[in-house]
Amino acid sequence: MRIENLRKAFSSDLDHFIVTNPKNLFYLTGFQGSGVLMITPDSAVTLYVYSIEFEHAKSKARGCEIELLENKMKIEEKVMNDLKVRGAKRVGIDDLPISQYLLFKRRSRGMEILLKVDLIWKLRKRKDSVELKNMKKAAEIATHGFEAALEAIRPGATEKEVAAEIEYRMRRHGSEGLAFDSIVASGFNSILPHVGPTERKIRDDDFVxxxxxxIYExxxxxxxRTYVAGNPSVRQRRMYDAVLRAHDRAIECIQEGVMAKVVDHRARQILSRRGYGEFFVHSLGHGVGLEVHEPPRLSPNSSEELQSGYVVTVEPGVYIPGYGGVRIEDTVAVVRGGSERLSEAPYGLS
Ligand SMILES: [Mn+2]
Known part of the structure; x- marks a missing residue:
């Protein structure tokens, strides 16, 4: 079905399509590993793999024939030869390292090789019900991670110790791994949106x-989530409330047909009104799926319109140098008539 959708999407412009990116291979066939998928204008679809991936491909890949490559043969050579034999002229290719792109290009012998990164993204951006179910399960696992965080955050614990407890708990609840390196950032570290965990010991009045x-399936x-190790001060509560309000209002304006930049603007407007505008230093969010950072971006200069099935983060943050930072983020699906938060981790400073 997904392969058929891709064929429909490329056939007005291209005669063949080759897929190299492991996430795209997984999306289209169910097999995630190294290999090259060739999609033809008729119903033939071939997955080329070396013997190290052969059994894995045989058990997982759907909707394609599997062609075993001899180890001495270069995969790019074989694919380009077969394309030539098939009479290919305009061949689309997905997201790949430039070194591999050149390996294909060098063997193109008159065929045009055209980078068409957006074609698969257009499909991948719209999650179907199975994908949404898996993402909900992933969010549920992360909620257990936050329970572990609340138990572990106390004065004297290091950021790394807290991260270890979170990661262990998520594994115990079925996570296949980490979608990205966990961030546990306390005190002054909390003003750096992407730093931590370090050996720093959490102190009584820190933001964390x-x-x-x-990851699930x-x-x-x-x-x-942002917490305070001890009793939050009035200033900390004021900051937290502003970020939570920006987060809630932004989620409220998510629905099909709304421009991504409008959602970003909503959050920015609320933080500005409360005097925190200059401290919101990043964009509001990004798509999530098989990768943790996908299109579309929710940012002031995005030209994308939200569609049902898109899954995005909403993550306003305020980072005050010399003081501390607050960020609240949820993964949200665009659904008919509005949006749905996939995550159920409770809010609150402690
Ligand atoms: Mn994020």
Whole structure:
């Protein structure tokens, strides 16, 4: 079905398509590993793999024939030869390292090789019900991670110790790994949106930003909560409330047909009104799926319109140099009539 959708998408412009990116291979066939998938204008679809991946491909790959390559043969050579024999002229290719692109290009012998990264992204951006179910499960696993975080965050514990407890708990609840390196950033570290965990010991009045992601059936989640190790001060509460309000209002304006930049603007507007505008230093969010950072971006200069099935993060943050930072993030699906938060981790500073 997905392969058929891709064929429909490319056939007005291209005669063949080759797929190299492991996430795209997984999306289209169910097999994630190294190999090359060739999609033809008729019904033939071939997955080329070496013997190291052969059994794996045989058990997982659907909707394609599997062609075993001899180890001495270069995969790019074989694919380009077969394309030539088939009379290919305009061949699309997905996202790949430039070194591999050149290996294909050098063997193109008159065929045009055209980078068509957007074609598969257009399909991957819209998650189907199975993908949404997996992403919900990933979010549920991360919720267990936040329970572990709340138990582990106390004055004297290091950021690394807290991260270890979170990661262990997520594994115990079925996470296949980490969607990205966990962030546990306390005190002054919390003003750096992407740093930590370090050996720093958490102190009584620290903000602690916990930004974590689990993986289920290949699908990632990305969620952030901010806590205070002791009793939050009035200033900390004021900051937290502003970020939570920006987060809630932004989620409320997510629906099919809304421009991504409008959602970003909503959050920015609320933080500005409360005097925090200059401290919101990144964009509001990004798509999530098989990868933790996917299109579309929710940012001031995005030209994308939200569609049902898109899954995005909403993550406003305020980072005050010399003081501390707060970020609250959820993974949200665009659904008919509005949006749905996939994550259920509770809010609150402690
Ligand atoms: Mn994120």
């Amino acid at each position: 930003i916990v930004d974590i992601g689990s 290949g699908y990632c989640t990305d969620i952030t």
